[in-house]
Amino acid sequence: MSSTLIKLSQQNSLNHKAKANNKQNKNVSFGNTGSMLVQQQQPLMMMYNPVQQQSQDPRLKWAVVATTNLLQGGDVLAHNLDKSKLYDKALEQSDSLSNPTIKMLIDASRAVDDAGGHDNKLLADAVPKPGTNWRQDPRFNQLAAKGMQELQQKGALSKQTVDTMTNMVKAYYTLPERVSELKKLELTGNLADYNQAKTKGGELLKEKVPPQYIKAANHIVQNWKNLLRETPKQTKSSLIPLPKPFIIPGGRFDEIYYWDSYFTILGLNKSGDATKKVAKGMVENFMYMTDKLGFIPNGNRVYYLSRSQPPFLPQMIEAVRPTEKEIKTDPASKAWMEKAYKSAVHEYKSEWMDGPEYVKEYGLNRYFDQKDVKRLESWSTDNLETPNTKEFFMNERTEAETGWDFSDRFKNRCTEHLPVDLNAILFKNEKTFEKWANMLGREDEAKQWSDRADFRKQQMQKLMWNDATGMFSDYDMKEKKVTDYKSLAGTFPLWAEVDKPLEQVTERDHLCTAKQARKVRDNLVQNFEFDGGLVNSLGTPNVDRQWNYPNGWPSTECIAIDGLEKQGFLKDAKRISQKWLDLNTKVFYDQGKFIEKYNVVRNSPETGGTYPLQDGFGWTNGVYLHLLNNVAAKY
Numbered sequence: 001m002s003s004t005l006i007k008l009s010q011q012n013s014l015n016h017k018a019k020a021n022n023k024q025n026k027n028v029s030f031g032n033t034g035s036m037l038v039q040q041q042q043p044l045m046m047m048y049n050p051v052q053q054q055s056q057d058p059r060l061k062w063a064v065v066a067t068t069n070l071l072q073g074g075d076v077l078a079h080n081l082d083k084s085k086l087y088d089k090a091l092e093q094s095d096s097l098s099n100p101t102i103k104m105l106i107d108a109s110r111a112v113d114d115a116g117g118h119d120n121k122l123l124a125d126a127v128p129k130p131g132t133n134w135r136q137d138p139r140f141n142q143l144a145a146k147g148m149q150e151l152q153q154k155g156a157l158s159k160q161t162v163d164t165m166t167n168m169v170k171a172y173y174t175l176p177e178r179v180s181e182l183k184k185l186e187l188t189g190n191l192a193d194y195n196q197a198k199t200k201g202g203e204l205l206k207e208k209v210p211p212q213y214i215k216a217a218n219h220i221v222q223n224w225k226n227l228l229r230e231t232p233k234q235t236k237s238s239l240i241p242l243p244k245p246f247i248i249p250g251g252r253f254d255e256i257y258y259w260d261s262y263f264t265i266l267g268l269n270k271s272g273d274a275t276k277k278v279a280k281g282m283v284e285n286f287m288y289m290t291d292k293l294g295f296i297p298n299g300n301r302v303y304y305l306s307r308s309q310p311p312f313l314p315q316m317i318e319a320v321r322p323t324e325k326e327i328k329t330d331p332a333s334k335a336w337m338e339k340a341y342k343s344a345v346h347e348y349k350s351e352w353m354d355g356p357e358y359v360k361e362y363g364l365n366r367y368f369d370q371k372d373v374k375r376l377e378s379w380s381t382d383n384l385e386t387p388n389t390k391e392f393f394m395n396e397r398t399e400a401e402t403g404w405d406f407s408d409r410f411k412n413r414c415t416e417h418l419p420v421d422l423n424a425i426l427f428k429n430e431k432t433f434e435k436w437a438n439m440l441g442r443e444d445e446a447k448q449w450s451d452r453a454d455f456r457k458q459q460m461q462k463l464m465w466n467d468a469t470g471m472f473s474d475y476d477m478k479e480k481k482v483t484d485y486k487s488l489a490g491t492f493p494l495w496a497e498v499d500k501p502l503e504q505v506t507e508r509d510h511l512c513t514a515k516q517a518r519k520v521r522d523n524l525v526q527n528f529e530f531d532g533g534l535v536n537s538l539g540t541p542n543v544d545r546q547w548n549y550p551n552g553w554p555s556t557e558c559i560a561i562d563g564l565e566k567q568g569f570l571k572d573a574k575r576i577s578q579k580w581l582d583l584n585t586k587v588f589y590d591q592g593k594f595i596e597k598y599n600v601v602r603n604s605p606e607t608g609g610t611y612p613l614q615d616g617f618g619w620t621n622g623v624y625l626h627l628l629n630n631v632a633a634k635y
Helices: 003-016 060-070 083-094 100-114 121-125 139-153 159-174 181-190 211-227 258-268 273-293 313-320 324-329 331-353 376-384 390-401 420-439 443-463 488-495 514-528 554-566 570-591 618-632
Strands: none
Touching: 121 139, 139 159, 211 273, 211 570, 211 618, 258 273, 258 313, 258 554, 258 618, 273 313, 273 331, 313 331, 313 420, 324 331, 331 420, 420 443, 420 488, 488 514, 488 554, 514 554, 514 570, 554 570, 554 618, 570 618
């Protein structure tokens, strides 16, 4: 990252965290701040040109195709290696012998060599010429596959070796450029195939899943690799560098997003061992940002450094952490949990309790972006908005921090509302901290977290339950009353119970009463439920406010369904899950993709909004696999 960019990120972070007591945050620092630009690493194929070396060692013409994605450009400078020792040196320097998938592929590439692969014209022609746009031309992949099949037909190679090499070459030509070659291979080599799902780790059981869902689920699992990204250690772009690979939403969104990632991780955990590692790495990225910035921004872009998003870090940690047994018996697992606990508490205090986000008068929290100018990421659309005042832009930025950008929910006065979903999340986080403190033998801390959660519950019950509507809603501080706006934000108190064995759940773990849960359930069934699932909010449709009726969003759909399940409304949870899965599956079969949001009233992808419908899509994928696994056990 350039020194100018670092200064900008430092200033933005300090502006965001300016407190009434004038306390300053730690400075932001990302790696080397020197003037040298570290360019995007080029694939090994570009660093070591096999065409130029043909006269010296023609075997490398096919070998480079076969081994490029085994090597990390930053660790292995192939052009400096003794060509006759390419494989051994590369393996030694990239430390990849510990990965059985990579070792298998190396062995397969050697088998192709021994079979005379260097003399095969098809394999030789599969090497792209300098300057060729090889990632967009399927001919190279096809040539390599045909060449190895030709060797198999001659009896020189086994079918298993050919299949292994063909899949590797195919992966090389189709995976994103910005993911390091070694990590791409690790991911590809371990992705679960939902067509061959086994009874392992509580994951999807094929025999319990209707066949129409299998193809869609398998598409999601295989598509994770296309949503995988890495950031360079230094950049002159607006990206904030992160240490681990991560999954982006897709479409126009080419960076990690905070609350999206929780729902993405739910699906990564159901997609195989490699994606579980990616999920844990994503959590470590958020811990890294907390340590560096004091909070987690909306996304890893410098223009997001004035705001955060719904605080799901503790729930993401809970999704990937070691088991309680591992924490008690394995020092490394305990150390990881200690670090995660510290990071999550740091975010809780620094971002949500030590500044204007915490409203002492009520003992509850709000979203708050203190910047009062147009959003850089939406400059053109903000130019169209009226009125163009500092107050308007501060409230617009704050509403973007809620993740609901935009709806009629906050009446264009988001800074003056105490959101029910934010406070429900914080209640769940406080109960999770209590659970972790007990797990780590810190009983005094556990008691403090329990007391904090009790107080928040007391305030939410007093201010956020609307008996007239039968829903939890936001509290309007200007009008001094709970709002009448009915949305799925009101289901978060049903979901916000801490995750622990049923026999250990006490009355203090519940945020809502049984009577309140029943009224919310009745509201959902009678007013929110349509053919495609639950509509996100009720009221006048507005295509320019995409979180309004008639749209449904994976994030709030998931929270509502999980909340119903936690309160014992299993039949409702199952029925609504199936409606949502059926809509997602229908659009997939029609369009071949999963999209950002859906029209649950018309049972279609016609959703409107302030920008074109996005596909990919990270949290849609995650929620689909999460609900599919949960529903599968109840068929």
